[in-house]
Amino acid sequence: MRYGLAMRYVGIALFLLFTSAVAAQEWTPETIRSDYQRLLEWRFTGKPITVPAGGLSWTRDTATWTLESGEIRLQEPTSTGAVTGLVFKGRGRFQMSVPDPVERRHLGRITGHPEMEAVDETFTQMVLRCSDELIAELVQPPAAEPYEPDETARKRHKQWLEKRMTDVDARVVTGILTPGDRYLRAEMKTDSFDWLTYEYDALQREEIQLRNFRLNRFTEIWVSLDRPEDRDANGRPSGERGNIIDVEHVDLKVDLTGRRRPITVGLSSTSMLDAHCEAVVRFTPLVVGARALPLELDPWAKVRSVRTESGEELVFLRDHLGGRTANLRKEVYDPSLVILLDRPLSAGETRTLTVDYDLFMSNFAMGRGWYPNLPDNFNDVHTAKLWIDLREKQEVRAIGTFQEETVADGIRTSVWTVDRPTKMVSFSFGSNFREKRLEIEGIPTVISFGPQVSKGFGGDMIGNVGADVVNSLKFFYWLFASELPVEQMQLTGIASGHGQAFEGFLHLSEYTYAGEQTGASEAFRAHETAHQWWGHEIGWESYRDQWLSESFAEYSAMMFVETTMKDGDKLFEEMLQMYTNLMTGSLKGALFSKFARPWLVGIELSDIERVGPIALGYRASTAEIPYGYTIQAYNKGPLVLHMLRRALNLFGQGDDLFVEILRDFVKNYQGKDASTADFIATVNKIAPGDWTWFFDQWIYGTDIPTYIWSYEMPRTANAQGQWVVTLNVKQENVSPGFMMPVPVAIDLGGGRIGTFVAQVDQPEKTFTIPLPAKPRSLDFNPGFAVLARVKKR
Numbered sequence: 001m002r003y004g005l006a007m008r009y010v011g012i013a014l015f016l017l018f019t020s021a022v023a024a025q026e027w028t029p030e031t032i033r034s035d036y037q038r039l040l041e042w043r044f045t046g047k048p049i050t051v052p053a054g055g056l057s058w059t060r061d062t063a064t065w066t067l068e069s070g071e072i073r074l075q076e077p078t079s080t081g082a083v084t085g086l087v088f089k090g091r092g093r094f095q096m097s098v099p100d101p102v103e104r105r106h107l108g109r110i111t112g113h114p115e116m117e118a119v120d121e122t123f124t125q126m127v128l129r130c131s132d133e134l135i136a137e138l139v140q141p142p143a144a145e146p147y148e149p150d151e152t153a154r155k156r157h158k159q160w161l162e163k164r165m166t167d168v169d170a171r172v173v174t175g176i177l178t179p180g181d182r183y184l185r186a187e188m189k190t191d192s193f194d195w196l197t198y199e200y201d202a203l204q205r206e207e208i209q210l211r212n213f214r215l216n217r218f219t220e221i222w223v224s225l226d227r228p229e230d231r232d233a234n235g236r237p238s239g240e241r242g243n244i245i246d247v248e249h250v251d252l253k254v255d256l257t258g259r260r261r262p263i264t265v266g267l268s269s270t271s272m273l274d275a276h277c278e279a280v281v282r283f284t285p286l287v288v289g290a291r292a293l294p295l296e297l298d299p300w301a302k303v304r305s306v307r308t309e310s311g312e313e314l315v316f317l318r319d320h321l322g323g324r325t326a327n328l329r330k331e332v333y334d335p336s337l338v339i340l341l342d343r344p345l346s347a348g349e350t351r352t353l354t355v356d357y358d359l360f361m362s363n364f365a366m367g368r369g370w371y372p373n374l375p376d377n378f379n380d381v382h383t384a385k386l387w388i389d390l391r392e393k394q395e396v397r398a399i400g401t402f403q404e405e406t407v408a409d410g411i412r413t414s415v416w417t418v419d420r421p422t423k424m425v426s427f428s429f430g431s432n433f434r435e436k437r438l439e440i441e442g443i444p445t446v447i448s449f450g451p452q453v454s455k456g457f458g459g460d461m462i463g464n465v466g467a468d469v470v471n472s473l474k475f476f477y478w479l480f481a482s483e484l485p486v487e488q489m490q491l492t493g494i495a496s497g498h499g500q501a502f503e504g505f506l507h508l509s510e511y512t513y514a515g516e517q518t519g520a521s522e523a524f525r526a527h528e529t530a531h532q533w534w535g536h537e538i539g540w541e542s543y544r545d546q547w548l549s550e551s552f553a554e555y556s557a558m559m560f561v562e563t564t565m566k567d568g569d570k571l572f573e574e575m576l577q578m579y580t581n582l583m584t585g586s587l588k589g590a591l592f593s594k595f596a597r598p599w600l601v602g603i604e605l606s607d608i609e610r611v612g613p614i615a616l617g618y619r620a621s622t623a624e625i626p627y628g629y630t631i632q633a634y635n636k637g638p639l640v641l642h643m644l645r646r647a648l649n650l651f652g653q654g655d656d657l658f659v660e661i662l663r664d665f666v667k668n669y670q671g672k673d674a675s676t677a678d679f680i681a682t683v684n685k686i687a688p689g690d691w692t693w694f695f696d697q698w699i700y701g702t703d704i705p706t707y708i709w710s711y712e713m714p715r716t717a718n719a720q721g722q723w724v725v726t727l728n729v730k731q732e733n734v735s736p737g738f739m740m741p742v743p744v745a746i747d748l749g750g751g752r753i754g755t756f757v758a759q760v761d762q763p764e765k766t767f768t769i770p771l772p773a774k775p776r777s778l779d780f781n782p783g784f785a786v787l788a789r790v791k792k793r
């Protein structure tokens with residue numbers, strides 16, 4: 001109960017009469033649900049409140065709103081009198097300073113105003129929602145009023161639900177029921193940037209975000225900050241999390257014998273089906289006193305019931321988005337699942353809730369979204385047990401250890417346990433799948449389980465795929481000098497175009513079972529295998545550090561191709577060329593190379609300029625380039641690691657320093673979540689000098705230099721017998737201070753190749769290079785040593 005709000009208006013007789021009758025009764029899940037339904041009608045006072053002379057103003061952390069003049073309408077209160085929304089029309093001003101230098105830089109980049117360090121915007125409309133008493137403190141609610149729909153508010157709320165899949169009413173209700181939550185969402189129609197959203201959400205790792213739903217199709221996150229108490233001295237996020245619970249264990253009973261739909265996917269024409277799932281989630285509370293449990297679940301899941309330990313049904317909130325608009329499939333629900341608890345969460349207790357739901361799926365379960373989970377969940381590990389029912393002629397493989405299988409009445413039941421806490425669990429199944437076991441000394445047993453999708457293809461694809469995983473495991477055992485804590489590695493084919501790695505269990509696209517594309521097939525399989533280290537053994541601290549998983553897995557796979565395959569160096573070079581072309585806007589070969597990602601073709605260079613750096617993780621994406629993160633993590637990240645390796649080659653013997661860094665990083669962070677700063681510290685510990693500048697440029701920055709180079713060959717040797725070459729390099733398209741050591745390979749004839757390192761750190765620089773013999777030719781930036789556009793003048 002929150003008495004504070006009702007007590008504040010004791011002097012207003014009518015209002016008191018209006019609320020007291022309702023507020024007197026205890027809040028129950030039913031009254032909360034009816035409040036939620038009332039909020040969803042988005043009704044506001046018919047008679048507007050005029051903004052008083054001098055305006056209204058409030059501050060949250062570094063943000064200040066000022067309503068200078070205009071009119072306000074208040075949202076219909078909840079049964080306890082809480083006012084959770086207002087609509088404003090008039091003249092307003094929003095100011096927000098950005099204490100984090102990385103975020104300030106991104107704000108300048110994404111707004112297209114590089115000098116912009118803070119937000120200072122006038123606005124003409126605002127829809128505000130909150131779970132605390134902000135509105136009551138700001139304006140005195142009127143006496144009992146008729147409430148009526150407001151067009152501005154209705155449009156905003158509909159857009160949040162139908163286009164952004166965000167149920168703000170469920171979030172506000174969660175906030176009211178959670179001590180210290182203070183949820184706030186203010187969406188303003190600004191003069192420069194159309195609608196801007198400021199949100200404070202204690203459930204998010206970084207609570208404060210400024211967003212722009214650009215082109216009416218994609219949410220760009222312009223600024224993201226930790227709440228003030230979690231920020232470090234530089235305003236940067238600390239990594240503190242805001243989870244309400246800690247999930248310990250999940251029992252998953254999955255029935256795959258259900259109705260198959262006339263919808264098929266993939267090469268194998270796998271039918272979509274209605275699976276029935278029962279997830280029994282055991283957890284301990286982290287926020288004592290919370291009465292609502294906000295979870296996430298696959299939007300394609302239809303929740304039938306949520307039950308307590310004793311079987312009592314709980315009320316839950318989950319909007320049926322697909323029922324609202326023809327733009328969404330009928331089966332689609334809001335991804336949030338808010339469970340209204342029978343009693344507040346209390347310290348030290350363990351609770352177990354059962355969620356019963358139908359899930360629309362093909363022949364695999366993706367990620368962790370398919371069972372109830374915490375938002376932003378990858379740091380929360382848990383154990384699991386799976387019971388999977390399927391038709392007798394089908395077979396299933398799951399993460400963990402196989403326990404037993406029984407067949408009765410044409411139904412096969414397969415039981416698996418996951419005893420080592422893990423980020424997510426999954427399975428995959430199919431008819432006519434074959435399996436091959438590969439037992440090789442020194443590495444986990446590889447079990448390759450896949451579909452026969454290539455009719456008429458003579459090769460043993462199940463064996464080929466398994467052999468690549470065996471070979472890449474052997475290579476990575478050597479490269480990282482690290483062993484995996486699993487006894488077996490299962491690979492399974494899925495009716496999809498992607499791959500995903502679970503611990504000791506890989507999902508591989510069925511396309512990889514359809515035939516071989518020399519280099520590309522091996523790289524794909526090795527990439528998923530490398531995730532056993534990059535992602536699982538060494539986790540990532542926050543989304544900002546996710547390149548430690550994706551880029552490292554990709555570059556490790558590229559090194560596997562380079563080192564172990566016939567003509568590996570050529571295949572490796574082809575991948576580097578392809579990724580460089582993508583990053584520099586060159587489409588040369590993009591359509592024809594087997595390493596091409598066809599969906600990346602056609603990028604405008606001007607659109608690339610708004611894409612964020614690797615260090616912003618998924619936030620690198622923009623409305624114009626929604627796969628911006630993919631480019632940064634899968635293409636640029638591996639090139640950055642390659643640059644680091646090449647730069648370190650200048651100091652050590654071959655790859656010794658680079659390999660030592662990988663091994664040290666794996667050794668120190670195995671079983672932990674690492675950050676970009678942790679990797680930089682490892683490099684600085686092992687490599688000579690301080691490499692922080694390198695990561696500032698390539699991980700935190702987005703500059704890609706253009707080098708225009710030329711050289712003059714001497715006609716004769718000088719008096720000392722030296723041949724002095726003059727090298728001129730122009731550097732463009734970079735911020736002041738950008739620098740890179742660029743190698744120049746010099747062919748001195750007779751098989752002698754010398755390397756000169758040009759320290760390029762100015763717009764134009766001339767180098768004189770004395771040589772012992774007459775050079776034949778110079779090669780600027782050989783071997784993709786620096787990611788750059790290189791032009792010879």
Ligand SMILES: [Zn+2]
Nearest residue numbers: 527531550553
């Ligand atoms: Zn990956």
